[in-house]
Each structure stands twice: as structure tokens, then as C-alpha cells.
Amino acid sequence: MKETNRLPAFDRSIATSEQVAVLDEILSGPRGNLDGPFLSWIHSPELAQRAQRLGAFCRYDTGLPLRLSELAILVTAAHWRSQAEWHIHHPIALKAGLPAEVAESIRCNETPTFDDQDDRLIYDFATQLNETRRVSNETYAQALNRFGHVVIINLTGLLGYYTLVAMTLNVFETRTASQIDLPFPE
Structure with a gap:
């Protein structure tokens, strides 16, 4: 991950024991890398530790x-x-099997055409929550019927966590080292 221009460069050789513990936990976990917000969060190791643990749950254990x-x-x-x-x-x-056309429509802020009803339901849930700050009764009922309360709670947590990630990456203008082309206009 490329360091940001808005924060001091992180130097592991002068890191606190708390910072090293967080980095080691991230690197030894399912992610295995520091891509994402971690080199920003590491300047606040307590936030970094709590957020990365929540993120591991949201990414790998939602039931979806x-x-x-x-x-x-x-x-x-x-x-x-x-x-x-x-x-x-x-x-x-x-x-993971998401059709490229669906991803491209999302990137271009267009409503995708879905062949899979679960994809459509997750898209509707996530889009409604991001855009209106609510989920309609109809979408909620469909999600409840399909996934149950626990998964809906976990999905809501996933959306909140990745909003935190997006905000962090945007504020600190973080890019991956390999990122040349930007998917969105600046």
C-alpha cells in the first residue's frame, strides 16, 4: 500500500509496541497484507486494532x-x-463470481442487470442504505426472508465498516502501490 501524503510516513523501526502488535496481527491474519486503511489507522493503534478486528469479521464471517x-x-x-x-x-x-458487467455498471453509477436474485437483493439493500440512509420495508422483508436477522445485522455492519474504510482512504488520499488508473474521476 502506498503511504499517504497527508500523514507522516510510518516507520516500523520506531513504532510503538502497540503499533507493532496491530501490524503483526493484521499480517498474520486472513488478509496477510496492509492494503487498505491500516497504514493510516496505525497512527492511532487503538483505533487500528479495534477497526481491523471488526473488519476481519465483516469481511470473512458475515454469513454471506x-x-x-x-x-x-x-x-x-x-x-x-x-x-x-x-x-x-x-x-x-x-x-468470487460477480459478473464484470455488474461491477462496471456499479462503477459507472448505473443500475446493473442481474441474473442472480441474491445479487439484486444485496445491491438494493446496499444502494438504499448508502443513498437514502434507510432500507425500504419491501427490501428489508425480502432480505429477512432470504438471509435472516443475523445476516442482515452483519450486512449492515459490513456496509458501515466499509464506509469507514472509504472515508479513511479518501481523507488520507491513499492509493495502492500498483494503482495507476483511477476507477472514479477525482
């Missing part, structure tokens, strides 16, 4: 298949026009 979690993340990344969040999660979403 990876394709649906990544779809919700892409909707949030597009809503916030988060360059790095999109850059990181777009290939993961495609590898």
Missing part, C-alpha cells in the same frame, strides 16, 4: 457468500468514490 459481501463492498466503494477500496475489492469480487 464472498460474492455477496464483495458486491456490497463495491456498492459502498462506488458510493464514496473510494479509489483504493474499489481497486482492492474489484478483482476479489470478480474472482
